[in-house]
Amino acid sequence: MKKQLLIAACATFLSVAAAHAQTVAITGGTVYPVSGPAIQNGTVLMRDGKIVAVGADVAVPAGAQRIDATGKIVTPGFIDASTTLGLVEIGGEPSTRDANAKGTDAIAASFRSWDGLNSESVNWAPARNEGVTSAVVLPGGGLVSGGAAMVDLADGTAAQMIRRAPVAMIAQIDNPRSAQTGARGELIGKLRNLIEDVKFYQAHRADYDRSATRSLTAPRVDLEAMIPVVEGKLPLAIEAERVDDIQAALRLAKEFNLKIIIMGGAEAWLAANDLAAAHVPVVAGAMNNIPTSFETLNQRQENLGILSKAGVTTAIVGNNGDGDEELFNVRNIKYEAGNAVAYGMTHDAALRAVTLAPAEMFGVADHVGSLQPGRDANVVIWSGDPFEFSTHAEHVYIHGRDVIAPSRQDMLTQRYKTLPPKYSQP
C-alpha cells in the first residue's frame, strides 16, 4: 500500500516535470495581453512554465501541445489584490485564523503573515479553477498589521506558493480604536512618530544596540521591518475609506516620501485628481454603495470608473473587499470587475485592474499580470467574456500547468447529486 502511494507520488511528480518541459501553444483565441492591444486569432506559446511568445504570427514548434481557443478569450491569470485566503480557513473558528498578529501597542510590522500560510486550504481550488492565479495575501488589525505576500495559487508547499514577500506593509488610518488610540489625529501622530523613530533607529543602530538611545515607539524587529517602507522601497498599503483619511495618507506620503497604496478607498472618487497627481494607486471593490459607516458615507459604484478616468491606477478586489466570506469567494473578482464596467469603468481598464495593475502596485509585474515573453505562464482560457456569469474558465495555467481539478465543493456536489448519497465515493 505504502509502496503504491509512493509510486503514485513519483508519477505525479514526473508528470509535473513533464508538463513544465512541454511546450504548449494556445491558438485561435482572442488574446488580451493587457500590456498591449488585443490580438485576434492570436497565439500564446508557453515553455518550461514561462511565456515565450505572444502574437498573431507566432510559429508553433513541432511537437508542441496545441490548445484550440477559437472563439474563446485568453487573458493573464487574475490577481486578487487583497485577501486573507491561506491565512484564514474558517472565519468563525479562531484556531484557523492567522491573519492578525498581537503586535506591540498595535504595531506588528515584523509580522511575516506568510509564515503561517496554509498551503492545504480548501479555498485555493475554487479560486484557481475560476481563473485567479495569484493573490496578495495580507494581514489585518492594529495600526501596522504586518507584511503582505504575493502568492501563486499553484499546488505546492507554502514556500513554493510564495512568489514574493513582502510586497507591502499593511497599515490603517481609519480606525483609531483598532490602532489603540482615541482619535484620528492621535492615530496619524502615532504613525508619524513610528516613521520618525524608524529613521532615528536607522541612523543610530549601534547606539540602539548599546542601549544608548532614547526609548523608541516599537521593538527593534518592527523598526527593522519598517526600514524599506521609510526608504520608499516597500509600499505602505494603507486602509483608508473616508476622503479626509485618504487625504491624510497622501500628506503623510508626501511628508516622508513614502510609496503608498490606498486600500478600501470608499470615498476615493472625491480625491481622484489628488490621487492621480500623487501617482497613488487604489485597491477597491466595485459593489459598494451603502453608507455602511460614517467612514463610508459617500461610497458609490462609480468609484472605480471615476478613478480610472482620472488616471488613478486601480485594482479591483473581490466580494466587497472584506468579510470572512471573502476568502471563500476570491473567485468572484471577475464579477466585481463586471460590475465596475456596468458603472462606468471601461472593459479594458477593468481587465487591467484584475491583472497588470495589481502586479505593478505590488512590484511583481516582471513576473505576472500580463502575457509577454519571459513572464510566468499564468494564463486563462475563458469560454467568453471573463466577467459574465455565463462564462467559465476552460483552462487555467499556472507556471504552464493546467491546474483545474475538482475542489471540495465539486466533490460535495458530485456526492449529493443523486440522493441518498453513496458515502464511499467520490
Place this chain on the structure above:
Amino acid sequence: MRITSLFLLCAAGVACAHNPAPTPAASPSNSAPSGSATAGTTASATSGRDSAGKPGIGALSLPNANPFPSTYVPFPSHTTLIRNATIMTAAGPTMQNASILLRDGKIVAVGTSVTAPADAVVIDGTGKYVTPGIIDVHSHLGVYAAPGGGGLNDGNEATNPNTSYVWAEHSVWPQDPQFPRILAGGVTTVQILPGSANLFGGRSAILKVVPSRTVQGMKFPGAKYGVKMACGENPKRVYASRGPSTRMGNVAGYRTAYIQAAEYRRKWDEWNANHKGPPPARDLGQETLAEVLRGDILPQMHCYRADEMAQMLDVAKEFGFKIRAFHHAVEAYKIADLLRENGTGAAMWADWGGFKEEAMDGIRANIALVDAAGAKAMIHSDDPSGSQRLNQEVAKAMYAGRAAGINVTEDEAVKWMTINPAWALELDDKIGSLEPGKDADVVLWSGDPFSVYTKAEKVWIDGAMLFNRDDPAQNWRTDFDLGYVKGEPR
C-alpha cells in the same frame, strides 16, 4: 466584516435600553391620495383576523389581534403599458416582443397582443427585459440600519434564548438608506427578520419597499407574520454561559417552548369557544407561538446543516406545525428529498460558505439541486449589498447548476427570486408572477437580468413607478441621505 460584525452583535447581547419611543403614527404615512387605493389595501382589510367574532380562531379578542395595522396605500399611478419587451413572467415561458399593462395598481394583461388604452403611458421595452418585482425573504434592513453603530443596532434582542415576544417591526427604521438601494436593485417586497442570536428571535415584518414616515406605512397589507427561529451555532455561542450551549440544548429549547405554547393555545381556544370566566392571562411570546401552531404565523428558520434541518422537521411534526422555509440552508442539497416530502422550502445564498463550521459545505449548485429535487428553492440575501443584486446571485446559481449537469432554464431560475419567495411568505396569490390580477410590482431591466452588466431601469410597486434610473432627481432619498450622502441617489 459584515458577518464578523453580526457575530459580535449577537455575542454582545446588548439590549438597547435607551431607545426613544417610536413616533406615533396616527395618519397614513404616504402622500398618495386615498383615491388611488385599490382592493386589499385598506386598514380594515389587513386584520390578522378576517372573520369578526368567529370563536376559536385567534388567541385574542378581535381588537387586539392586529395592534399595528398596515396603513400602506399605493402611490399614485398611471395606466402603463410596457411593450416590445422580453417578459419573464415566472408563471410560464418567457415571451418575446410582448407587452404588459398595469392599471390601478394591478397587472391587467400580459402577452403579445396587448394594446394600449388611450390614457396609458407607453414605455418601449425594445432590447429590455421585464420580470416580477424581486422578493427578498431574508433581510435585516431597518433593524440593522446603515450607517450602523450602537444606536441603530436593533436586530437581536439577545437577552433570552426565546424572545418570541418581540416584533421586528418595532425596530425597523423607515429612514434606513438601504431601502431605496434595494428598490433600485428591483426588490419590491422584503421580509425583515430579527437576528439569529436566539432560538426564537421574534416576529418578522413583511414590507413593501416604499418611502414612508412609519413602518406601518410599509407593511404589506394582509401578509401573515413570520417567526424567526434559529438552529445551530449562533444561539449556542450567544448563550454559551447560561444555556443553551449545545445543539441538544437548542432542540430542548424549541420543544419546551412549544409544549408551553400548546397549553396556552388550548386555554385560549377553550375560552374563545365558551367565554367562561375571565380570559386567560396574555403572554406575548406564547401568543406568537400559539399562532404558529394554528398555522397563522409562518416559521422561517435559520438552519445551515442538513442533519439539523431533518431534526427540526421532526420537531415540527411533533407539535403539528409546518416550517415554511429554512433560511441560510447551506446544506439543503443534502436533504432536498426530505424538504420536498415535508413541503418545506429552502432559502439560500448563491455561494456563501466557509465562514463558520456549519457553513463549511456551501456549494454553488445548492439552489439548482434543491429545485431539481422538486423542493421549493429560492434565493435570499441576509445582506444589504446582496439584496441589491439578487438577479446576479440567481445568475451565479443558475450557471452553477448547469455546470453541475442540471438543466436549469432561465424561466425556472427567475422563480427563485420571485414566485418561490412569494410562496415562502404565503403571498403567491398576490405577488411573485406577472399574471392578471396580481399586484403590479414590476421591474424593467436594461437587458438580460442574468448578465453582470444589466441594471434595473424602472421599478413599479402597485403600479406606481417608484424608481427610475433615468430620472435620478425624482428617486427616493431617505432623511439620512440628505446632507450625509452627496449627490444623486445611488
